[in-house]
Amino acid sequence: MDVLLLSRLQFAMTTFVHFIFVPLTLGLSLLVAYMEFKFVRSGDETYRRMAKFWGKLFLINFALGAVTGIALEFQFGTNWSRYSAYVGDIFGSLLAIEATLAFFLESTFLGVWIFGWKKLSPKMHNAAIWLVALAANLSAFWIIMANGWMQNPVGYVFGEGRAELGSFMALISNEFAWHQFIHVLSASYVLSGFFVLGISAYHIAKGSNVDFFKKSFRIAAPFTLIFAIVVVVQGHSHGATVAKYQPEKLAAMESHWETRTQAPQYLLVIPDPSNQRNRLELFPIPGGLSLLAYHDFNAAVKGLNDFPRDDHPPVMTTFLSFRTMVGLGFLFPILAAWVWFRRKVPEDSPGLLKILPWIIPLPYVAIQLGWIVAEMGRQPWIVYGMMRTSEAVSPGITTAQVAGSLAGFMAIYGLLVALCVFLLSKYGRKGPEPAVQE
């Protein structure tokens, strides 16, 4: 094991864990803000209890998302110092802007929201959580502009031994990054939606706090359906931007080896990366891949064998992650449509109520797989076409140091994930505080 491999493992592990916590905060903050808004408007105490109950689950996640986020920022410097020095001019400024513009707002007003239920007027208090939700999503924007730049570097010029900012406008109007942003955001909303639906279904089926959870269910239903459709439809155009900007990644996602026009989309493929071909290709849709990637049956889709071997991403991982993600992605709108049809009378669909709690983990799986496609599929590059991952690692650190920190992260993050699951299920099962007369 060398410093490079250990640093990659460490970054991968800490990013995965960070992104267990983050997506729920993106969507749930909006739902909680909306619930409190309904309370402010209608005066119906149930909505206030809803904001508090779902808010508590949001806060458990938020705390973990925040502390694990610092670990990522620090690692660019500690483990990837060559990368940091080479691209800090561009990448670093996006992170700094994120902190200044978004994260300050989110963290400060979250404190106001937690402690302000009795100290602020209902409208002011609701404004605090709207600010938190806005800032959380704004934060995602800046972070994904930074990641999007690693996927599709734009707006830079080569300076003395480093990349320098050429155009800030180009940086924040990066087509690839915007696709990523919408994709990640809508996927996070789907995850948050199924989270609320799953816990609500659990309680409705049990007959506890039925009115409370039916209201929650009804709020989450359209939200989930809309974004489940957006993920699929926009996910397709995101795939097309991958074809346009990162053809090797697309070829790896599809395990597509030979360049051809009218490339078919095989429904069943078993890749054989060591022999640079597929062991099995079944059920072709003629021209399907050409159509999906370039919106043209006759378009040529470049195969992996026409790219230098050194530039191939890990095919098996990228391919399997992509297929599984897409499979799950198609499941969500179907389920969400079922939910939406039954949104007013969910108690009449015991089957649906039984399934939904078990669905909660699936969007988490899909979203992590999506990041595997994005990040593993970009290898061997850390900045696509510009800098290789192997060139990015810090020169001055030792195997022992990184092995030590990796072991520390694994122990601590293992504990954090276990605690998060434990607390979410404890408080999710427990249900809201009983209504009090004030």
Add this chain to the structure above:
Amino acid sequence: MLETTWFLLWGILWAVYFALDGYDLGLGMNMPFLAQGETDKRVIYNAAGPFWDGNQVWLITAGGVTFAAFPATYAVLFSSLYTPLLLLLFALIFRGVSYEFRRKVDSDSWRKFWDGCNVLGSFLPALLFGVAFANIFMGIPLNAQQINEGNLLTLLNPYGLAGGVLFVVMFSMHGSLWLAVKSSGELEKRATSLARKMWVAVLVMVVVFLGLSLLYTSLFDNYLNNPALFIVLLLPVTGLVLTRKYLDNGEQWKAWASSAAGIIGVTLFGVIGLFPKLLPSTIDPAYSMTIANSASSTLTLQIMLGVALTFVPLVIAYQAWVHIRFGHKITQEDLEYEEAY
């Protein structure tokens, strides 16, 4: 000029971080000495309650600005300080989570575990920040490739350790002063009395640290070359004197604000002495990281300056509002509040 502005902003961001999160860290460190029972502990947690999270973002911003404005320094500094930084990070993770998790399970051993995390997770960062910044002021053995030839033990030299102790006592005093603002009764008295004791310790450590700075660093060169700069020293000195005065008069808010000014002053004293270096090399001054060899491009610095000058004052304004809005003394009603820590 742009580089110099950013150098100053860089120093100010770290200074403000220390002045704000410093009291949170102080609250945690002081807990074993001040809390007699569960109610006192809860007052201490809730004294940091609405603020600590926003305060911590100053660290993320200071780190982010180092990355954005001086990427080469960020790269060398963070990889050189690998082990202490990761220890710091682990400590801050446990500290942060302790606030949110402590009251989530009703069990004494659960609470004890998170109390331990909060105390250690506050003490260690205070110590490590002090050690790190003293070593930055003094320089580390960077070779021609700008790789650190030292290790963790190199950092634990007398000057580094003095910096660590200085930060620990400064933050402990700062935390006690904030607790005096937020608490009442016996706890308030104990907090005030600890602040008084710590004030003496801070005074001693400031003198020791300045003396050692003369011995170990070249921080005074800038001041000797340009004596007008000695005005900067007025900030920590006045801060410290006023802290004592307000403490004696029972003006808790002002005592805390003076202590914040003192912390900012101590940090800026070092930062200004450091200029134009960001991380000196003790092997050869030519191997140092400076604003000249690590600043970002003019365009990046300009855009970032626009962002900083627009949004940092806004952040200061809304965080000040939060401190005033939630700066009252914690009452029994506050502790019974469902969402309280």
